[in-house]
Amino acid sequence: MKNKTMENLIHGIFLILGLITVGSVLVITIYLVISGIPAISKIGLVDFLFGREWASTAAEPKFGILPFILTSIYGTAGAIVLGVPIGFLTAVYLSKLAKPKVRFVLETCINLLAGIPSVVYGLVGMLVLIPGIRKIFSLSDGASLLAAIIVLAIMILPSIIKMSVTSLDAVPEDYEYASLALGANEIETYLRVSVPAAKSGIAAAVVLGVGRAIGEAMAVMMVAGNAANMPKSLFQSVRFLTTAVASEMSYSAGLQRQALFSIALVLFMFIMLVNAALNYFLKREKE
DSSP states (O other): HHHHHHHHHHHHHHHHHHHHHHHHHHHHHHHHHHHHHHHHHOOOOOHHHHOOOOETTTSSSOOOOHHHHHHHHHHHHHHHHHHHHHHHHHHHHIISSSOHHHHHHHHHHHHHHHSSOOHHHHHHHIIIIIHHHHHTTOOOOOOSHHHHHHHHHHHHHHHHHHHHHHHHHSSOOOHHHHHHHOOOOOHIIIIIIIIHTTTTHHHHHHHHHHHHHHHOOHHOOOOOOBBOOOOTTTTTOOHHHHHHHHHHHOOOHHHHHHHHHHHHHHHHHHHHHHHHHHHHHHHHHHH
């Protein structure tokens, strides 16, 4: 009787916490829609989404966010292209090949990376990465899309590695023994048996990495140059959707402030669509 009561109590607590989570998402969604729609109505949906110029404080203000959208897409894609292979191969090494002492040291370093604040990544990027890019490529300023991509790629590594290692560790050893018994070597077994068996967890790690890359603001603001330019080059100063909101919200008013809420709404919808698309493809492949 006591066990049944305790089970019902724990079930109720989890249900309440789940409802709070869902309710929080709904409140945020409703607030962003209410705050973001007025500016889009005044500016025009086409002019807002596909306008190439952002000049919110000019005498004749312009509120085109296409540069921010493209920069966010390019920056996130670049971070995924750099970060996912490194994180994936590191996870395979830690889970299947590394000795216990080496694994302990590397996992400690990865946990340390996960706990470093975003502003520290941005500061290191300003002091080390930007001067390095400026010197290597003979540029007048190293703050660029390339710097932002590198910083984002480093920031998403802990999420990808930790979740991928957990998924690979959960693969039953019988799968690997069977593969080895059939004549496959260790590398073939890990890449053709263990990795496919853990692909759902690895894919979830990539989804988390995408969310981290899209939503990052402070570190990106410090290394990307924060200029509202079309992203025509890796070495150009750019501004992301997140940094557009963070950089102007403190002094915004009127239509400018409403437009920033509209940017936040676009960013929110963008993240939701990416997550929904990835989850859909993962679910369909699993079925």
